[in-house]
Amino acid sequence: MIDDFFVRAILAGIGIAIIAGPLGCFVVWRRMAYFGDTMAHSALLGVALGYFFGINIELSVLIVGVVIALILLFLERDGRLPRDALLGVLSHSTLAIGLVIMALMTSLNFDLMHLLTGDILSVTKFDLYMIYGAGSLVMVGIIWLWRPLLASTVNEEMAIAEGMKPEIARAGFLMLMALLIAIAIKIVGILLITSLLIIPAATARRLIGSPEQMAVAASLIGVVSVCGGLFSSYEFDTPTGPSIVVAALALFIISHLISMNAKNKS
């Protein structure tokens, strides 16, 4: 059954959606949407360098993501540029350098569109092992970092005073983001990864009472979006990556309407 490309696509999408849930919650709570974009864009540079040096693409994307995260941590502490300007510089320059390197490698003939918006239907068995292997790692990591991350999201200085180590937790979180992006490129592509992080979390936020419930709900909403997107892309012959995002958006709008309705009634 696993040989069927459609089943593999669904399994891959579900795996990504599950780990994107809790990470996405922190992206929303900590207002890191632009940060997520920057790391995702740097993935294109990772892909280009991976082809250039002939190494595993996921690995090179991961390495570039980690390097970008470290540069951001370092420059942010330095504090000479405002955070959003810094992100803008890194986000677009890594995207541009990636595109330039790819153009220079004329011998290669790859579909840029698949990199940008995903190619979930081409997921192989090996990709699946990778997604569930690395995904388990991300899951263990986020559970481990949960308490200090949540405490520092509420108040960083209070967390330090109470013996938490927010800086280590934040660095760890960036590593997990890099890992997620590396395994998720094929599913929704560089341009749409952040949407899979943010939209389900923003949807869950309207329905839920505790941080942990919101994380689980975000995962479930992501899973439903992936399935909905895949089936509708099959049905209407639309590109799968964007279809998944459109499905997530539909759920977001529905939850918004439900919560508005509930507010009006009370």
Add this chain to the structure above:
Amino acid sequence: MLVIIPTHDLKAARLSTSAPSPNSDDQLLVALHNVGVNRDGRWLIRGIDIKVRRGEIVTLVGPNGSGKSTSAKVALGIIKPDEGSVQRDPRLRVGYVPQKFDIEATLPLTVTRLLNLTAHHKKHEIAEALEMVGVSQHAQSRVQSLSGGEFQRVMMARAMLRKPDLLVLDEPAQGVDFSGEIALYDLIKDIRNQTQCGVLLISHDLHLVMAETDVVICLNGHVCCTGSPQAVSESAEYRELFGARAVEGLAVYQHHHDHTHLPDGKVKHSDGSITDHCHPDDGHHHD
């Protein structure tokens, strides 16, 4: 008139510029020695000496930007000093109520969950703590729905639940009305009496905290004066910093003048004059 209630600790009532006796240092929870914090070439605080002993309430007073919060953060280990040293037992259990802050609106967080954020407490302990600060009806409320005063009370309950050796409160009365403020300071005294923790309290208003305070440290980038509330309120430095009205016991005082410390150690006064000393006789305007 300002009523001065005798302090609990007579030892602390003397000006603490003299060396503390050895046995009082057994009870020392945290000590800042000649601490300075420099940011971008400017000293936020310098030459700060603060000691908090078990069972003692130490209050930092001073105008805005005088380095009260910075000093407290150094005491807590949040900021590393660029000068001087901090003495603190690493096992010290700390309860910290930061200056009033907002919690991100997208974070679903009930009061009970906020209390359990960094440590898990038993249900009845949480109920008792919320009862003590008078917000037990809000145990399941979303923290973002609380009023300013309610939130500060919840934060007090949170700090108490940690059974701290040292309680650090940064303007805990912010957003609390006048009678609530008095109740809050009574509560701080009760906590101290019950748990014998040390308290480092930051306030911009000496009047209300005076009755419950053992030691007052008056800051303005440096330590202007230290001692019992009575000694401080009678000191020339305090009068100069807060204006004559403060000493006359008006409920509202105004800060009539200020001075800034220049990088070369000289002092610039509000009238533009520069002197070597913080408290010359000139440069002050009292009305």
